[in-house]
Amino acid sequence: MKKDIQIKELENKKWPMTILLLILGIAILIPLYMAFVIAIKQPSEMTNDIAGALALPKHWSLSNFTEAIRVTDFWHTAGNSLFITVCSVVACVLVSSLISYAIARNMQHKKIYKFFYYYLVSAMFVPFSMLMLPLVKQMAFFHLDNKIGVIFLYIVFNMAMNTLLYVGYLKNIPVSLEESAYIDGATTWSVFWRIIFPLLKPMHATVAVLTALAAWNDVLLPLVMLSGGDGKDTTLPLAQMMFQSQFGTNYNLAFASYILALLPILIFYLIAQKQIINGVTNGAVKG
Amino acid sequence: MKSKDKIFMTMSLPIIIIFFCFHTIPLFCGFFYSLTNSKGFGTYDFIGFKNYLKLFQNAQVMNAYMFTFKFAVITTLLVNVISIILALGLNSKIHFKGALRGLYFVPNILGGLIVGYIFNFLFTFVIPAVGNGLGWDSLSTSLLGKPETAWIGIVVCVAWQSIAFNTIIYISGLQTIPEDVYEASAIDGASGWNNFWKITFPLIAPFFTINMVLCMRNFLMVFDQIMSLTSGGPAESTTSISMLIYKNGLTGNQFGLQSANSVIYFILIVAISAFQLKVLNKREVQL
Numbered sequence A: 001m002k003k004d005i006q007i008k009e010l011e012n013k014k015w016p017m018t019i020l021l022l023i024l025g026i027a028i029l030i031p032l033y034m035a036f037v038i039a040i041k042q043p044s045e046m047t048n049d050i051a052g053a054l055a056l057p058k059h060w061s062l063s064n065f066t067e068a069i070r071v072t073d074f075w076h077t078a079g080n081s082l083f084i085t086v087c088s089v090v091a092c093v094l095v096s097s098l099i100s101y102a103i104a105r106n107m108q109h110k111k112i113y114k115f116f117y118y119y120l121v122s123a124m125f126v127p128f129s130m131l132m133l134p135l136v137k138q139m140a141f142f143h144l145d146n147k148i149g150v151i152f153l154y155i156v157f158n159m160a161m162n163t164l165l166y167v168g169y170l171k172n173i174p175v176s177l178e179e180s181a182y183i184d185g186a187t188t189w190s191v192f193w194r195i196i197f198p199l200l201k202p203m204h205a206t207v208a209v210l211t212a213l214a215a216w217n218d219v220l221l222p223l224v225m226l227s228g229g230d231g232k233d234t235t236l237p238l239a240q241m242m243f244q245s246q247f248g249t250n251y252n253l254a255f256a257s258y259i260l261a262l263l264p265i266l267i268f269y270l271i272a273q274k275q276i277i278n279g280v281t282n283g284a285v286k287g
Numbered sequence B: 001m002k003s004k005d006k007i008f009m010t011m012s013l014p015i016i017i018i019f020f021c022f023h024t025i026p027l028f029c030g031f032f033y034s035l036t037n038s039k040g041f042g043t044y045d046f047i048g049f050k051n052y053l054k055l056f057q058n059a060q061v062m063n064a065y066m067f068t069f070k071f072a073v074i075t076t077l078l079v080n081v082i083s084i085i086l087a088l089g090l091n092s093k094i095h096f097k098g099a100l101r102g103l104y105f106v107p108n109i110l111g112g113l114i115v116g117y118i119f120n121f122l123f124t125f126v127i128p129a130v131g132n133g134l135g136w137d138s139l140s141t142s143l144l145g146k147p148e149t150a151w152i153g154i155v156v157c158v159a160w161q162s163i164a165f166n167t168i169i170y171i172s173g174l175q176t177i178p179e180d181v182y183e184a185s186a187i188d189g190a191s192g193w194n195n196f197w198k199i200t201f202p203l204i205a206p207f208f209t210i211n212m213v214l215c216m217r218n219f220l221m222v223f224d225q226i227m228s229l230t231s232g233g234p235a236e237s238t239t240s241i242s243m244l245i246y247k248n249g250l251t252g253n254q255f256g257l258q259s260a261n262s263v264i265y266f267i268l269i270v271a272i273s274a275f276q277l278k279v280l281n282k283r284e285v286q287l
Helices: A002-011 A015-040 A050-054 A063-071 A074-106 A111-125 A128-141 A147-170 A176-183 A188-199 A201-217 A220-226 A236-247 A251-271 A273-286 B002-033 B050-057 B059-091 B097-109 B112-134 B150-174 B179-187 B192-203 B205-220 B224-229 B241-251 B255-282
Strands: none
Touching: A015 A050, A015 A063, A015 A251, A015 B059, A015 B097, A015 B112, A015 B150, A050 B112, A063 A074, A063 A236, A063 A251, A074 A111, A074 A147, A074 A188, A074 A201, A074 A236, A074 A251, A074 B002, A111 A147, A111 B002, A111 B255, A128 A147, A128 A220, A128 B002, A128 B241, A128 B255, A147 A201, A147 A220, A147 A273, A147 B002, A176 A188, A188 B002, A201 A251, A201 A273, A220 A236, A220 B241, A236 A251, A236 B112, A236 B224, A251 A273, A251 B097, A251 B112, A273 B097, A273 B150, A273 B205, B002 B255, B050 B059, B050 B255, B059 B097, B059 B150, B059 B205, B059 B241, B097 B150, B112 B150, B112 B224, B150 B205, B150 B224, B179 B192, B192 B205, B205 B255, B241 B255
16 A cells, blocks of 8 residues: 555656746746847837846837848858858768778777777867967968868867767677678678668767757857958858947847847757757767 | 778778868967967067966966866856756656756757857846846946956856756766666665765766866867957956967967967866866766
């Protein structure tokens, strides 16, 4: 009888804890809510008290958004960010999985591949600011201080983490699968594309999510690589920084532009929440 | 068999060469420039280790190190304590578990720069308004306006974002603990507090290690949020090391000196990560 009660207790979900966590969750929502409310208000509705920042406006208006799209050239900068992010993701997945396959299948018996592995992975400890100063000169020298150069550097800088993740995963894929394909006369290339690449799907998801978040939100690398150019390759975060002075005290316009900049990644999160959380967790726990 | 080796080499060698050109060469260039009095343009002379000596006499550099370390240590501790508590809550038997976890993860996907702008407004206008309303003098002016308190604003903003990530990692740690361990301890009559220190915490120790190392590393590299919250001010009180390298190295004619700074910075990051891994690994237990 007593045991039954205990089991019931275990199965009972706790309301007090739920309510406590919901209240704490407000701390996450308040800054976002405030940003949204200010973005739909007019400057005349901004008063100096708390209501000025947090109360809903009398008239909802999207005019701040249309104005922000015009002022920050939103479609152009968002297009640049999207282009850089998508290309980096595709390139990182292809390049990292390819070299990881070569490393994982040879590092047990060939010293050179073992060296490759540690060479790439040890780069994880090098902070970008350490390479930043010489890289700016080098990239300008090669005329790579543009979108393409930025993508190129994302491949290089994500290499350490991605190699670690892919090689770790590949070690657990039995070689017997490949061996039977080799006996049937397949080449190494076709084994990789037909057998290994599809099998790596869970890791592709992790690498894609990590690369996408890092590239989309990054400030420092585009800032040092692109600010020398004519500004046509400007990314979304960079545009926010450049237009900060133009917004002046028109906070409504500034916040409309912040919301616009946050919206794409929030929508992406709503669609692929599970994959994103899994990807980020895998990256930290396995890496 | 020979051709297989050849293909593996063609898979990896080009990537290794690119990596060498855009990661290792800038690394060596950084070391090289640190031994010169380069301004970033024009001619320069080889001056040996003078830059390294100058670093220790430069008040600006010393301030940046002091601020960055103070910030990193405090934020790491704060974030990890709050994250463990939140993870325990989110992992207990609650309603809307999935939705709450989804909500708590949101800050992690947002870009640090834009989150910084939103918090900037919060600290400059909303919190002083609340402070005035309540009649609290200490809150009635902006945190970010005074050199003594500006760092607190940065800690709050960065913690708000990082707690999301760390909480998810701790939740995945808590999920590795089997239920029967707690059943056994319940039979022995252990209380909640004992349960946590004697069972839960030792068993999530590997995740604690990951989080401590990643937090410390990320916070030592802090840039985006500072850029949008204070731009390093007031009176340079919140200039982090990355920010100093960026500002003075690229635009302040200190290319050589800041290269030396980045070499020291790199060595410190490696040393701290290695130290943390060693100390924290010792305490881990296995079930």
